[in-house]
Amino acid sequence: MSLLEVHDIHTYYGKIHALKGISLTVEKGEIVTLIGGNGAGKTTTLNTISGITPAAEGYIIFEGKDITRAPAHQIVSFGVIQSPEGRKIFTRLTVRENLEMGAFIRKDLAKIARDMEYVFHRFPRLKERINQLGGTLSGGEQQMLAIGRALMASPHLLLLDEPSMGLAPMLVEEIFNVIQYLNGESGTTILLVEQNATKALEIAARGYVLQSGYITHRGTGAELQHDPTIIEAYLGGH
Amino acid sequence: MLKSIPIAGRLRFGNDPVQTFLYMAGGALLLFFAFIAVRNTLTGAYGIDDFLQGIVLGLAQGSIYALIALGYTLVYGVLMMINFAHSEVFMGGAYIGFFAINAFHESGFLAENTLVALLITMAIGMLASVILAVLLERIAYRPLRNAPRLVPLITAIGASITLQQIFLRLFGGGTRSYPVVSLCIGGTLQGTTCEGGIDIMQGRYQVEVFGGEIVIRPLYFVIFFIALILMAALWFFVQRTKVGKAMRAVAEDKNTAALMGVNVDRVIVLTFVLGALMAGAAAVLFALYNRQVSPFMGFTPGVKAFTAAVLGGIGNVPGAMAGGVLLGVIESAAPQMLGLPSQLEDVVAFGVLVLILIFRPTGIFGEVLAKKKA
Amino acid sequence: MVRNTTRNFLVVMAVLALLIVPAMAQDEGTVVVEAGDPVVIGVAAVISGEGLAPLGEDIVRGVELALDERGTVTVGDVEFEVTIDVQDDLCSAEGGQAVANYYVSNPQIVGIVGPTCSSACRGAGPILDSAGYIMISASCTNPALAADFVSFNRTAPNDDAQGVEDAIFIYDYLGITKLATIHDGSPYGEGLVTNVAAAFEELGGEVVAQDAVTVGDTDFRSTLNTIAAAGPELIFFGGFPAEAARLAEQRADAGLSEVPFMGADGLYSPELINLGGAAVEGVYMSTPAPAVSDALSEFVAAYEEKYGFAPTAAFHSYSHDAVLMYLDAIEAVGEIDADGNLVIDRAALAEYIANYGAEEPVVGLSGLLSCNGDGECAQGGIGFFQVQDGEIVRLETMSMELE
């Protein structure tokens, strides 16, 4: 049984039919990536899994539970944690408070403290700015905070929406290192949405390509990396 | 905390002539006020004693405004909505509190065990306000959560009128009076006088100051300190507890807060509950102080408290507190200082609001952050 | 098709005719009461609002008791029952407009008893004037109303009379020379206070402070504080019980607890004591007060028996008399037409009321009624009262009692 099984979901924004039958699976311990152009429906897919924009049709099974109609906060408590597109850190909360919000659903104070130490260990910059308001951090620091915040929830499944967006190449590198580290070291399962398809496919076990609300291709990271149509459309090949 | 938006942002136009004009007009008005105040002081028409009297009176009234203002500011901060029915949440607390205190009065419990009876009355008033606010949120506002912003605003006005009318039909249009309560501390109550102690509810003391005489009631300070304690508790709750943090997170971004596992609906209800707790406490204090309650009593304090919230920077908790006390003091001291008929006290109060918004469009405590982002 | 259109057109015309003919038959200027139907008199009174309901309800009760005494009119040999249609005037100009519009849209309304407050009378005036309806108020005492509106009549003495008498009472009877006045911004309160202040200065007294409060405000301490600085010996308030009770109570917070407080008919209600309790002890008030008579005592006894409590204001005898004026007027100007319907010409009715008792005063419950052609019908005097031990007690004064 897959950790996450998304079956033929349809999602609407009012009359706009954003997802037109998406099916995908994520196995425990995998990095799965979701690539596609602007407006393809990647964010919507993650938000539908997270319960922010519930599916009108289809179903989503996580760890054997049907979470299709569960409210967003409950899905979080099942261990599905999303780090949303555009970081969405709380600008009026301090760095520490942002991280504490990440651990909102958890009660084990000792473990929370340990996880916070771990986040600070990974991102020492955050520790230096622990009492600074989130809004005053730089873009890169905000992204570190966003990932750190997601880690604080001790996810069973981590949904990352464009973690490298808008970052300098150096930082992009670092972010991808962290993602790989999380997956390798602590065995976190990750569903990664990326514009940077090349890098995403490099580290992903499997990938899905989304276009206009449909899945057009699927395969292992390596297969997709070498698929000419994908190279043409998404990997900037000539 | 929370977000503050420049409600009167349109008063500020960058470096264009309109803004310059407003600055100059505001400055001229300030100078004019200062001139009259100085003149009245020099001619002896207005003395320091009058000023002190104005301040103590304003402190009591202003603390009540501040407590009510918190309800407006909390809900605004979280929902970006002006809860016009908050004045009726206040009224409901005072009105239901009346039934409690009246029953205690008639059974003699109030006389026997005054402090306990007063505390229970306050708890009942707060509870009544909370029930009203929760119903309001559930019935009137939640179904409209995703509607355009004007819709809940108009609904709020409708809810305000509806609540007034419900109380009117249920309990009649007449005014009711809280009983006169004496609470004698450190002495014994002989009839209505507190022998050897101070009556913190009814006591009045003539105090000589600066060649004048002013009347001080311990009640003014009781109200002020209760308000202060409640506000400090609220401040602590919002700033230091986990739920308070969640509340600030919801205020900033509901979807992301939900992604942290926060039950957004519950936090919104909690916001209404906190505002109502403050309003209910304010209501009972208000009714013990001014004694009369009626279905229409919420309107004036409601408008004043809303003004106080804007004055302090709406969405900002310390701002609401400061705005309330400031408004109370201005309202009670300014008309006399300026030699105006007190019917104009509202004009003065709103004049000050306009002045402050000219120079600080986001209110006294309005965050500069909001301006930067805009 | 053509036939159909023609038929439809005819049907429409017929329906219109059916609607228009009765409307035309019922001339605007007349009231037609069909045989067997009751005569309807409108009663506009404040029956909601802070501390005001007891005033309006007193007026309604006066009307009900008048109809208990004399519930029918007889024109020719035909007897018609008389009923009332009570509406809330809200003691405001808007409320007065609303009730006036309500009544003029009902051609069965012969006339109106009320409204209660001068603001509402002022609101109703223009509407009733243009519709040819009339009102007889038991309590709108603002002096200008009579001259301003043809439709306006009153059975209570106006505030000119009351203001002068109040000033005499304060200056001569209480021996006070420094007066502070406060009004509530209503036409009644402001007019009354202006009259009292003018008359008081004429007598030789000094008005040391004048201020006003906003209805519905609860904290008047800063107002009183300002007034205290002027050192008045008495505070006269033109307004109603709710604000009066607060002012009287908050006097103490401004160091004015020893300074007496006085108001007029607006305060004459047990409501003042309900609201103010011990704080209104010693408060003075004047009110149009009929000379004590057997008829009045019997009336008050009937009031207490019917409602189970003492009158809640001073207006019941005036509204009672207003009803009698209507009944007399209907009997005098009403006619029975060929179908046995009662036809009342509004102009004739207004004319009759305007000159009611002009030749020879009519003995009413509130005193002698004799209208001056302009709507002033009261000949009754002013009485003075004080709250003593939680009761409103009439004071023996030199107040003139016009017989």
Ligand SMILES: Nc1ncnc2c1ncn2[C@@H]1O[C@H](COP(=O)(O)OP(=O)(O)OP(=O)(O)O)[C@@H](O)[C@H]1O
């Ligand atoms: N709140 C919304 N209301 C209406 N339409 C929306 C909304 N959010 C997204 N859409 C539409 O749904 C479609 C899918 O959008 P989505 O944000 O999922 O795309 P995406 O693949 O994440 O794109 P990007 O790479 O630009 O982030 C788009 O056509 C978009 O315009």
Ligand SMILES: [Mg+2]
């Ligand atoms: Mg996206």
